[in-house]
Amino acid sequence: DVKVTQSSRYLVKRTGEKVFLECVQDMDHENMFWYRQDPGLGLRLIYFSYDVKMKEKGDIPEGYSVSREKKERFSLILESASTNQTSMYLCASSVGLAGTEQFFGPGTRLTVL
Amino acid sequence: GENVEQHPSTLSVQEGDSAVIKCTYSDSASNYFPWYKQELGKRPQLIIDIRSNVGEKKDQRIAVTLNKTAKHFSLHITETQPEDSAVYFCAAIPSGSARQLTFGSGTQLTVLP
Numbered sequence: 469d470v471k472v473t474q475s476s477r478y479l480v481k482r483t484g485e486k487v488f489l490e491c492v493q494d495m496d497h498e499n500m501f502w503y504r505q506d507p508g509l510g511l512r513l514i515y516f517s518y519d520v521k522m523k524e525k526g527d528i529p530e531g532y533s534v535s536r537e538k539k540e541r542f543s544l545i546l547e548s549a550s551t552n553q554t555s556m557y558l559c560a561s562s563v564g565l566a567g568t569e570q571f572f573g574p575g576t577r578l579t580v581l
Numbered sequence: 582g583e584n585v586e587q588h589p590s591t592l593s594v595q596e597g598d599s600a601v602i603k604c605t606y607s608d609s610a611s612n613y614f615p616w617y618k619q620e621l622g623k624r625p626q627l628i629i630d631i632r633s634n635v636g637e638k639k640d641q642r643i644a645v646t647l648n649k650t651a652k653h654f655s656l657h658i659t660e661t662q663p664e665d666s667a668v669y670f671c672a673a674i675p676s677g678s679a680r681q682l683t684f685g686s687g688t689q690l691t692v693l694p
Contacts (some may be wrong), residue, residue: 499680503684510670510686510687511625512680512684513683516681526681527582550587558625567612567630567674568630569615570627570628572624574624
């Protein structure tokens with residue numbers, strides 16, 4: 469059973485703070501993804517990684533960076549949090565190429581005051 | 582890149598009736614189309630997917646149809662039950678990528694008793 473876990477379910481930060489969101493998967497998946505979920509906008513891809521130390525920009529990378537030092541861990545970093553980054557953040561992982569199931573974490577509800 | 586449009590944004594049906602959610606995509610090279618279900622407060626989970634070499638796929642009460650010529654695909658749920666109430670997301674693989682998905686904006690399905 470694939471397990472994707474995220475470091476926090478709820479997080480409250482202040483404008484300008486540096487924020488770290490961590491995601492860990494236990495199934496040796498090479499692909500990991502960070503999405504943000506906003507009402508009416510669906511799931512929008514921020515960054516993804518297909519290997520250790522590799523990263524690719526998604527559709528909305530501005531204001532975010534990522535780190536993947538180990539295969540099982542993918543971190544999302546908000547260098548200077550802003551109120552418009554208040555959102556639900558979902559991590560996911562998958563294996564291989566050509567369209568395979570993405571397994572999601574429980575999400576982190578981030579509020580930036 | 583890929584653009585996926587999903588309709589309707591909200592859908593209410595009586596228990597036992599059928600529900601249909603439709604998505605259109607822009608990239609004719611897309612070849613993988615999954616559907617995810619997200620119950621309230623939970624993570625999205627894959628419920629069914631279809632690849633471009635087939636026109637229809639069924640799994641008990643749910644089915645997905647694909648029209649490659651028109652570039653649209655649909656989710657059909659028959660004999661709806663209260664536990665079908667959730668947000669449903671369609672997705673497609675954007676051109677040039679074999680790993681990431683572009684998601685639609687989601688449909689909130691409510692099954693009324």
